[in-house]
Amino acid sequence: DIQMTQSPSSLSASVGDRVTITCRASQSISSYLNWYQQKPGKAPKLLIYPASSLQSGVPSRFSGSGSGTDFTLTISSLQPEDFATYYCQQSHSTPFAFGQGTRLEIK
Amino acid sequence: QVQLVESGGGVVQPGRSLRLSCAASQFTFSNYAMHWVRQAPGKGLEWVALISYDGSNKYYADSVKGRFTISRDNSKNTLHLQMNSLRAEDTAVYYCAKEKFAMRLVVPGYGMDVWGQGTTVTVSS
Numbered sequence: 001d002i003q004m005t006q007s008p009s010s011l012s013a014s015v016g017d018r019v020t021i022t023c024r025a026s027q028s029i030s031s032y033l034n035w036y037q038q039k040p041g042k043a044p045k046l047l048i049y050p051a052s053s054l055q056s057g058v059p060s061r062f063s064g065s066g067s068g069t070d071f072t073l074t075i076s077s078l079q080p081e082d083f084a085t086y087y088c089q090q091s092h093s094t095p096f097a098f099g100q101g102t103r104l105e106i107k
Numbered sequence: 108q109v110q111l112v113e114s115g116g117g118v119v120q121p122g123r124s125l126r127l128s129c130a131a132s133q134f135t136f137s138n139y140a141m142h143w144v145r146q147a148p149g150k151g152l153e154w155v156a157l158i159s160y161d162g163s164n165k166y167y168a169d170s171v172k173g174r175f176t177i178s179r180d181n182s183k184n185t186l187h188l189q190m191n192s193l194r195a196e197d198t199a200v201y202y203c204a205k206e207k208f209a210m211r212l213v214v215p216g217y218g219m220d221v222w223g224q225g226t227t228v229t230v231s232s
Contacts, residue, residue, distance in 0.1 A: 055218075
C-alpha cells in the first residue's frame with residue numbers, strides 16, 4: 001500500500017503570508033494527488049486535483065505542484081478563512097490513502 | 108444544488124452491525140463512482156471504500172476488508188455501507204463522497220468533489 005506523509009504536521013502563520021505544505025508518497029503516484037481543506041465540524045472540501053488543477057470556486061491563491069512522489073500545496077497570501085487543516089490524498093491505486101493532515105493556525 | 112445526505116449512524120455494541128445510507132440529489136448518481144471516508148474523533152481522514160458507477164467494482168481499506176460492504180441502488184440514488192463485526196476503532200464520523208468525474212475507470216481517481224455532512228458511528232459497550 002502507498003503511504004502518504006505530510007509536513008509539517010502543524011504550522012503557524014499570519015494573514016498575508018505565503019505558505020507551503022509538502023506531501024510525499026512512498027512510491028510514485030504520477031500526478032494522482034489531491035488536496036483538501038477541512039474546517040472544524042465540517043466535511044472536507046476539494047481544493048486541487050490531480051496535483052495542480054484548481055477545483056471550481058477555489059480562490060486562485062491556492063496552487064498545487066509536483067509529480068512522482070513529491071507534491072506541494074501553496075497558499076500565496078493567507079486569508080483569515082484559510083486557517084484550517086489540509087490533507088493530501090493519493091488516488092493512483094487503492095487503498096486511496098490520505099496524509100495525516102497539516103493544521104494551519106494563526107500566529 | 109448537488110447534495111449528499113448520510114443517515115443510519117448511532118451507538119452500537121462491539122460485534123454488532125450497522126447500515127449507513129447516503130441519499131444523492133441534483134446530479135446523475137448512476138454516472139459517478141462513490142466513496143466512504145471516515146474520521147475518528149480528533150484524528151485525520153481515512154478512506155474506507157469505493158464503488159464504481161455501476162456497482163461492478165468495489166475496493167476497500169485493509170482495516171475494513173471482510174467486515175464492511177459497499178453497495179448502491181442507482182434506481183433510488185442511494186449509496187450504502189453495511190458494517191459488520193464492528194469494533195471500538197470503527198468509531199468515527201462517516202462521510203460519503205462523490206468521485207469528481209463521471210463514468211470512467213475508478214482507479215486512478217481524480218478526487219472527491221462533493222461530500223455529505225457525515226453521520227456518527229459510536230461502537231461501545
